[in-house]
Amino acid sequence: MEKDSGKWIMYGVDWDDPQESWNTIVRHTHDIYPIATNAQIKKLLK
Structure with missing residues (x-):
């Protein structure tokens, strides 16, 4: 990710x-x- 113009x-x-x-x-x-569940993946990516 990179920041550009505040976004x-x-x-x-x-x-x-x-x-x-x-x-x-x-x-x-x-x-x-x-074996990861969607909930585990979402928690990891937060």
Whole structure:
């Protein structure tokens, strides 16, 4: 992430469809940590 003009920019996020970006993050995290639950992943990413 980098800061630009007072806004944080996270590369790889589809700002038009952030839910799809979240789903992609969750899928990749499940691939890495297959026993993790969505709640654990959300807690980790906070």
